Amino acid sequence: MTTMSLPTAEILPPSSDKRTSATPSFSPLYQQIKSMLLNSMRLGEWKPGEAIPSEMELATRFHVSQGTVRKAIDDLSAENLLVRRQGKGTFVATHAEQQVQFRFLKLVPNSGTPGSEGPARRDIIQCRRISASADIARALALRTGDAVLQARRVLSFVTTPTILEDIWLPAAPFKGLTAERLANHQGPMYALFETEFNVRMVRAEEKIRAKPATEGLEKLLKVAHGTPLLSVERIAYTYKDLPMELRRGYYRTDTHYYHNKLN
Amino acid sequence: MTTMSLPTAEILPPSSDKRTSATPSFSPLYQQIKSMLLNSMRLGEWKPGEAIPSEMELATRFHVSQGTVRKAIDDLSAENLLVRRQGKGTFVATHAEQQVQFRFLKLVPNSGTPGSEGPARRDIIQCRRISASADIARALALRTGDAVLQARRVLSFVTTPTILEDIWLPAAPFKGLTAERLANHQGPMYALFETEFNVRMVRAEEKIRAKPATEGLEKLLKVAHGTPLLSVERIAYTYKDLPMELRRGYYRTDTHYYHNKLN
DNA sequence: CAGTGGTCTAGACCACACT
């Protein structure tokens, strides 16, 4: 039973030996549980913010012990895909909660803590549908020419414009997204993606460089010509390592800095 | 057995719990085990690269079950303080291994993978003993005027000077460190710190900004005047959150980029 | 082969949140 996948009908013959080693790879039970939990999240059986069944209930459903379910949930919890709350239950992680507002935005003010400036002001400058150029398509695992949405916005903290971002999204999963919906939405953009488009960003990678402000950037961020800016290119992924967003940001680093923890 | 302290000579003081609860609180056994393992590593009972006792042996020593020891080791392993190797044992993590060479240096070449350029060339420009200025002292949790070592070096990849770093170290723990020893040493500086000074860097925090190259930087990194550089200020910590190094680096980002994973 | 870490179980009890 170790290398086969569990029956999708969620029935495990009681006679089957769960520990017999078959040759090729060997996948522990808790890994299989992880996959099944992941699938349920991906397919929307449990949505972001909702509780998943209790450990005992999942143990019964999968015909394993509570400890095995626990190990699977521990892993997913460590990957920030689930959130455990003692006495209450286990919940699908979401970008809509205050505590995780700044999980992906690592820019913090020179003095103060992340978020101490209050919510950022978001000004959507444009949002349009275009054809993917070669590099955009590659980043989003599309074909050149495929339809993508492109948005541009400025984030301001305490009236100071601090970030300019260009954002590219595959058009298909975000059908119906307009500048108005972006502009009218309060809270993190990734929260909007969850509730409106059932797209949950699970992880991201960033490439960071220092670049001089170009003419367009100078005006929008109100900095002098050639001011060094932090160039942050991010690709965000949903489940299954599927890239769902490309973002090219320019950060002012006179009033803020990019904060990173190394472990 | 859960809320009592352990019955051996190695009893922990009723360590204050990190949670914000007002009650006297409650420290699980595995947390106490973690602290004791941490202490043994800090005091050098097991040195970086060495194996710690087996799970069964530790369980006997601490009078707990193997599962409890296991949970403690799991945690320390997740924090990169220990490394488990199935069939061999559990080892104290070290900066001297190939696999973790680039744990703290996140600069990767535009094309290629971390380390694909071969080992970096390290040129020590200076190493001297000075009095800590106010900001250096604050970063290293010293008093203004305390003795510190200050070193400057250039890292080059494939003959291209890429990083200039100024490094400050508290003089006391690094007594005897000279430019010669730095220059003659092969491999990561943090590995030298482990073997020669019994100082192990456990984690670090970085503040990243974009800044124009100043006159001194231009020559050393061979870039044009005003070229934007990545300014990376790092404070590295040993056990117990004790700051042991301040590092101010300037990275060229035309040939490389700073890579960060967000989870 | 023995010794190590890795997985899994069944059951007990504790801490926490809600009702």
Add this chain to the structure above:
DNA sequence: GTGTGGTCTAGACCACTGC
């Protein structure tokens, strides 16, 4: 009180490493 996650135990067996 009930139900949730959190801790701990004792024991079994599996997978990997090296003698």
